[in-house]
Amino acid sequence: MRTLWRKYIFQLRGKMEIEYIRESSKKDIMLLLRDYTVIVILVVFIAMSIASCYIGWSAQHIVNGVYSETAKQLALENKPVPPSPFSIVPQLALLKNMIIYVVLIGSLLAIILGHALISNDRKNGISKVLFSKPFSRTDYLAGKLVTASVLISIILLLSMIANIIFVSLLSRITLQSIISIVIFYIISFFFLSGFIFIGMYFSIRADNSTQAILLPIIIWIVIIFVIPELGSALYPTSSLNPVLPDTNILGSPILVTIHSVIYPFSVSEQYKALSATNLGISSGAQATNTSEYPPLIQILIIIMWMVVTVAGAYIATKRFDPSLGEQYE
């Protein structure tokens, strides 16, 4: 088994030119950093994560202030002081908004990033020059994967640092909370990578740049809004809330059937539920909901999502016809 594995790695190394992949990735990062759209994306995402923490911190700060004033007043009047409302709220509850930001905005930004990664090569037919060089399509795609991974890791890392700082400003952060935040960002990495690959897939396959951006946005609407609405028809507000309500709002058997058929394919629902469980903010309803999968299955669904989208990008790259480069405008 070990010999087979080593043989496979050797073959893979032989087929891929690490130097070419590195250079391709370096060039892509240079181009993206000179593209204002991409810079705006990075700034927006990091600003969003800071805003998410600030909103959570601010709400908690105000409620705590009101609570301490009230508690002081009650104490003066020799009345019993009820516990702080935040004493029963999990420490990472202030990151609840972050889950929704990743689902709604992060995924859209990831599509634009994936689109930008390919369109730089397809604009004006540069791909014709690129593929006339001793540069294989596998190297090309590997370079894009490295760039996408580096960029998304940097964005998520900055966002994670901001989260940890805000949580620790509010209360004494535990090691468990730090681990949960790290896991949340790892899950987000897999989830967002899928959208980058969707952006790349359509930018490779589309005949022109308008199609290349419009088609993945339609797919984004389906994944983020349509499927979750069908899959969570029992909970119509769920696309804006990672925590499901305690009771079934609608008990129609048709909706229950739609939910059970669609739910496994709703990657955004799986992501929301898994993130909420990981951050310790899921309600009792999720634990008792029969259609809710165990975390391991949810992790597998999210990893499958990434594998399927990267396979799509690979097939598109293999079938790409660089001789049509000039038509992409």
Place this chain on the structure above:
Amino acid sequence: MADNEGNIIIVRNLSKRYGESMAVSDVSFSVKEGDIFGFLGHNGAGKTTTVNMLTTLLEPTRGSASIAGFDIITQPITVRKNIGYVPENVQLYENLTCFENLEFFAKISGIEHPKVRIMEVLRLLNAASYANKRVGELSKGMRQRIGLAQAIIHKPKVLFLDEPTSGLDPMGVKELRDTIIALNEQEGITIFMNTHLLSEVTKTCKTIGVLNHGKLIYNDTLKKTLNRFNNEDSLEKIYFSIERKNGN
């Protein structure tokens, strides 16, 4: 490497079909090492499709071809190591400087000391002063030079040029012509040039091939062609005469 007869490009029954129409049909010819080959034909004749197949960008439907002894279908990566390609309307990354563009193309071509080679090529093409300018800021003529630089950065044996003079002013055309001849004579690069500018063919090429509706209808040296059609006073008239003979 050229074959025993000195041919560096050998094309045998090369064909490309798009749906029902044949863009290129059973084209066979060869180009000698050190030649400047002018590939002539009106718009839509199949010149670019042929070059796309020879540069391994497009897979032929039928037939075969080899460049410097390497098969375009079974050894595409090795073929690419031996060719340079400048498409019509030079394509480069607009947001990168000329140097950054050339550095990227040099590195993915496997050049060991890219910086030295880049400056060498830029000096050869009189473009060294533009090294740190962004490509988006360059004139058409200067872009053409940087496009040529990316194509010869890895010292290819064969250089493919697709309508190289397209959109250039007369001075740009002259400069490019001089550069092509210099690359051929000083660097020993075989040139394969797609064009429909017959005046340029007369001044630059040693051999010509004429493509019409995807079929090669003529292929010979320019000298023999001019002797054969000595009753015609220009290459333009010869070209029309060849096309007429083939029923156009």
